[in-house]
Amino acid sequence: MTVTFYDCKTAPSPRRARILLALKQVPHESVEIDLRSGEQLGEAFRAINPACTVPALKLDDGHVLTDNAGIAAWLEAAYPDPPLLGTDPFEKADIASWNARIEGELGWGVASALRNSTPMMKGRALPGPDDYEQIPALAERGLRQVDNFFARLDDHLDGREFIAAGRLSVADVTCFCFTDFARVVKKQPSEEMTNIARWREGLRARSEFQL
Structure with missing residues (x-):
């Protein structure tokens, strides 16, 4: 099997x-x-x-x-190698914290903006088996969440190769995917956010991130 x-x-x-x-x-x-x-x-x-x-x-x-x-x-x-959730208590905590922050701020910001504004998702404002009506104000709030998160992320990445624990982790994977997907709501880091650009290019050079 x-x-x-x-x-x-x-x-x-x-x-x-x-x-x-x-x-x-x-x-x-x-x-x-x-x-x-x-x-x-x-x-x-x-x-x-x-x-x-x-x-x-x-x-x-x-x-x-x-x-x-x-x-x-x-x-x-x-499959413990390579470790993507951390190898010691601090690394595990740092990675888990950043991954949750990325999901809650960037991921849900993009999802809220998309699902509460796109006509094809009318009545489907949340994923899953149940139907939910769109709330336009949540779309506006989602766009603001994305902008604010990108600003904080660029500051955080100053002098860092990876988001958490000084190593490649699930936090980088989560953030890379949601940053790319933010294009669907016409949001991307600005040209001035050079730390995000450097971080993205480093990941994009890896074959796994080209999937």
Whole structure:
């Protein structure tokens, strides 16, 4: 039996897991789920992941991991090299803190801006099996969150190669994917944010981040 990865090439969340799988060099099969057509809401995929989201990772023993947090934790335990969640208590705390901050500020900022303003997502303002109406004010707030996060990130990266713990980590993967995806809401770091540009170019030079 082979590990099966449920992916969507156009979405940032499965890209995060895709990069982690590549960094850990985990053999797997990939199954593409078409989010645009709503395939994630169909009965076939609900049987795999009732949360109706990607990524999902089906393990050799049949267990299914249904979010990035679980996938990252399993990969780190099953494939400890290279370590992407930290190697000592401080590193683990620093990486976890930054990863949560990136998800909460940048990731949800982009998601709020996109899902609360895009006509094709009318009635689908949150991912998952339940329908939620759009709230335009949340789209405006999301755009502001993205701007504010980029400003803080550029300051933080001054003199740093990586975001947390002085090493490549899941925090870099998360931030890289959401920074790229911010283009969908017409947001990118400004030209003056040279620290972010340097950090992105360093990661982009790695083959795993070209996925």
